[in-house]
Amino acid sequence: MVHPNPAQYTGGRPAPTERQAPDALDPMQMLTTYDSGKVTRSASGEIQREYTLTAFDREIEVARGVKFPAWTFNGTVPGPTIRCTEGDRLVIHFRNEGAHAHTIHLHGIHPANMDGVLEIVPPGGSYDYDLIAEPFGLFLYHCHVMPLKKHIHKGLYGTFIVDPKTPRPPAKELVMVMNGFDTDLDGENEFYAVNGIANYFADHPIPLEVGEPVRVYLVNTLEFDLINSFHLHGNVFKLFRTGTSLTNYEVTDTVMLCQGERCILEFSYKHPGKFMFHAHQSEFAELGWMGMVDVRPRDQKA
Amino acid sequence: MRTHDETLPVADVPRTGWRPGAWLLILLPVALLAAMVALFLAKGEGLIGKAPIPPDALLKVEFERIVFRPGEILATVRNTGPDVVTIAQVTVNDALWQFAVSPGPTLARMQQANISTPYPWEIGDPVEIKVITSNGLAFKKKVEIAAETPRPSLRSLGVFALLGIYVGVIPVYLGFLWFPFLQRVRDRWFHFFLSLTAGLLIFLGLDALKEALEAAGKVPGAFKGVGIVLIGVSAGLLGLMAVGERTMGRARAGAPGDRRLALAYMIAAGIGLHNLGEGLAIGAAYALGNVALGTFLIVGFTIHNTTEGFGVVAPVARDGVRLKHLVLMGLLAGGPTILGTWIGGFTYSALWSILFLALGAGAIFQVVYELLKLMARDAREAAGSVANFLGLILGLGIMYLTGLLVQL
Numbered sequence: 001m002v003h004p005n006p007a008q009y010t011g012g013r014p015a016p017t018e019r020q021a022p023d024a025l026d027p028m029q030m031l032t033t034y035d036s037g038k039v040t041r042s043a044s045g046e047i048q049r050e051y052t053l054t055a056f057d058r059e060i061e062v063a064r065g066v067k068f069p070a071w072t073f074n075g076t077v078p079g080p081t082i083r084c085t086e087g088d089r090l091v092i093h094f095r096n097e098g099a100h101a102h103t104i105h106l107h108g109i110h111p112a113n114m115d116g117v118l119e120i121v122p123p124g125g126s127y128d129y130d131l132i133a134e135p136f137g138l139f140l141y142h143c144h145v146m147p148l149k150k151h152i153h154k155g156l157y158g159t160f161i162v163d164p165k166t167p168r169p170p171a172k173e174l175v176m177v178m179n180g181f182d183t184d185l186d187g188e189n190e191f192y193a194v195n196g197i198a199n200y201f202a203d204h205p206i207p208l209e210v211g212e213p214v215r216v217y218l219v220n221t222l223e224f225d226l227i228n229s230f231h232l233h234g235n236v237f238k239l240f241r242t243g244t245s246l247t248n249y250e251v252t253d254t255v256m257l258c259q260g261e262r263c264i265l266e267f268s269y270k271h272p273g274k275f276m277f278h279a280h281q282s283e284f285a286e287l288g289w290m291g292m293v294d295v296r297p298r299d300q301k302a
Numbered sequence: 303m304r305t306h307d308e309t310l311p312v313a314d315v316p317r318t319g320w321r322p323g324a325w326l327l328i329l330l331p332v333a334l335l336a337a338m339v340a341l342f343l344a345k346g347e348g349l350i351g352k353a354p355i356p357p358d359a360l361l362k363v364e365f366e367r368i369v370f371r372p373g374e375i376l377a378t379v380r381n382t383g384p385d386v387v388t389i390a391q392v393t394v395n396d397a398l399w400q401f402a403v404s405p406g407p408t409l410a411r412m413q414q415a416n417i418s419t420p421y422p423w424e425i426g427d428p429v430e431i432k433v434i435t436s437n438g439l440a441f442k443k444k445v446e447i448a449a450e451t452p453r454p455s456l457r458s459l460g461v462f463a464l465l466g467i468y469v470g471v472i473p474v475y476l477g478f479l480w481f482p483f484l485q486r487v488r489d490r491w492f493h494f495f496l497s498l499t500a501g502l503l504i505f506l507g508l509d510a511l512k513e514a515l516e517a518a519g520k521v522p523g524a525f526k527g528v529g530i531v532l533i534g535v536s537a538g539l540l541g542l543m544a545v546g547e548r549t550m551g552r553a554r555a556g557a558p559g560d561r562r563l564a565l566a567y568m569i570a571a572g573i574g575l576h577n578l579g580e581g582l583a584i585g586a587a588y589a590l591g592n593v594a595l596g597t598f599l600i601v602g603f604t605i606h607n608t609t610e611g612f613g614v615v616a617p618v619a620r621d622g623v624r625l626k627h628l629v630l631m632g633l634l635a636g637g638p639t640i641l642g643t644w645i646g647g648f649t650y651s652a653l654w655s656i657l658f659l660a661l662g663a664g665a666i667f668q669v670v671y672e673l674l675k676l677m678a679r680d681a682r683e684a685a686g687s688v689a690n691f692l693g694l695i696l697g698l699g700i701m702y703l704t705g706l707l708v709q710l
Contacts, residue, residue, distance in 0.1 A: 064391070065388070
């Protein structure tokens with residue numbers, strides 16, 4: 001089942017190359033899966049990380065029983081979480097196997113020709129992005145071909161973490177990409193989600209432990225709705241806006257993010273039990289942006 | 303001898319009468335048609351090329367009925383699109399909600415399904431139900447005012463019967479009370495009132511036709527609502543004409559009074575059909591929760607429909623009419639309203655509503671025609687007199703003004 005695609009591209013799709021897309025998306029796995037690239041160290045100690053991102057179209061399930069013809073990076077929505085350390089040299093091999101032209105636009109500091117805006121990669125084409133990761137913080141990457149909201153909401157986005165040279169304190173780290181899906185293409189989201197499937201974490205609570213330090217990398221890639229938010233039950237968190245400072249901005253229980261905005265949250269649970277986390281826009285919460293954490297006593301493992 | 307057959311290409315076929323074998327010839331085109339259909343179904347894309355739009359972008363689900371029970375909303379939907387459809391998610395007032403579909407979530411073309419959601423709806427609130435298909439298309443239906451759907455019980459049957467009596471039966475009999483007055487008016491004025499009746503009926507017929515067409519516009523396109531209107535109007539018109547030919551024909555032998563009585567019965571029958579459709583609409587509106595059928599609306603219908611009673615008795619005003627006939631004509635014209643509210647209230651089907659409204663419209667147009675014929679026959683002066691003109695306009699005007707009180 002394929003949605004109508006304007007036949008802009010008629011040259012025949014290139015044969016798939018290194019597709020390692022999972023059969024079904026696993027939001028739980030996305031919480032803790034990072035792509036740190038293929039690391040090489042030069043004689044002078046400089047670290048180079050090589051990544052391969054391939055854009056291709058595939059159908060994904062965005063809510064139980066609802067299929068969505070997505071445009072993906074490496075077959076998942078959101079795409080893989082690119083992780084590196086400040087000062088690393090990044091080489092991203094981008095290959096476009098989709099039916100439309102795409103790019104990779106990274107947030108952060110980099111030269112103009114590495115910005116993924118003007119160097120449009122046609123179907124079948126490829127491009128190597130080569131840049132030094134700076135500054136540290138929580139960023140994102142997404143396709144920047146117009147119509148922009150179409151290319152983004154179809155699924156071409158992912159998290160881009162640049163760690164500080166001195167690592168943050170150890171914690172259980174979770175990547176949460178808040179996204180949405182306009183399945184009937186009317187310019188409004190039918191479903192809201194974290195890591196791609198509506199209500200996934202409501203059905204599959206995230207296991208935590210009392211007192212365990214938790215760090216959430218929260219990214220808002222929602223389209224059509226101006227803002228999104230995150231509210232944690234039974235707790236407060238330290239808020240690091242965009243993650244570009246190691247000093248927290250405030251301590252709160254709710255944070256609001258505009259389209260494309262990110263922040264890092266740090267917290268640990270005092271009490272065991274099941275706690276909800278969700279968008280504090282009740283509408284989003286009731287259309288899929290709702291999840292649970294299952295906090296277990298310290299001595300009790302799942 | 304030159305026969306007509308020689309001019310036709312089938313002249314060689316000996317005309318030896320209608321043999322059983324001839325029946326096979328009637329099947330010849332049918333058989334070829336069946337073969338062609340089979341061919342297309344087997345290799346359709348090969349014959350006409352691939353459709354530019356994949357069929358799953360054209361899927362369609364339409365809502366037929368929404369029923370409110372305490373703590374539960376039931377929606378009846380139908381797949382009116384070109385392909386099989388699967389219902390994957392349901393939202394109520396923009397919230398994903400638990401639901402159950404029977405017989406199952408996957409619907410074949412034109413198949414119907416019942417969706418049940420345990421939703422704590424609030425009386426008087428608007429409710430919007432949305433169905434999301436497996437390919438992400440969304441179809442929704444909004445009920446402006448939620449209210450518990452009446453279930454068939456002695457009590458609710460009684461409530462609907464009362465509703466029918468108020469808006470259908472009582473007004474017709476009230477209208478009959480103009481009879482003594484009509485008996486006393488002079489000839490010229492009598493024709494004025496007959497014209498007025500024609501005006502009332504024309505308005506009523508057009509109104510019924512409009513309502514039928516409106517309802518036809520709301521049913522799923524696959525049902526061809528306008529076709530049902532056409533069938534209904536034709537059947538109402540010609541059906542009453544056939545009845546009229548028999549009764550009027552028989553009456554023609556008798557006194558002119560018999561003819562007028564027959565016409566009065568025909569008017570009563572036409573109005574009865576119309577009221578059946580109107581009852582269906584009222585019952586359905588009440589049941590669907592689209593409207594709180596308030597006192598004002600009932601009063602409006604009562605006033606509006608009183609004119610119907612006047613229309614029935616006007617043709618027989620110069621004759622003495624036995625009470626038996628008045629009672630029967632009143633039942634014929636007003637009684638169907640009760641039946642309509644029952645049918646509409648408990649098993650609402652837009653299709654029946656369309657059919658009966660259209661039948662009513664056709665029947666009323668036929669009655670107007672008969673009425674004008676009668677006036678032309680009876681008239682000593684031209685039927686197009688100023689008095690008749692004013693009567694017709696007044697009739698239309700009365701209906702217009704009383705119609706302002708009625709808005710479903």
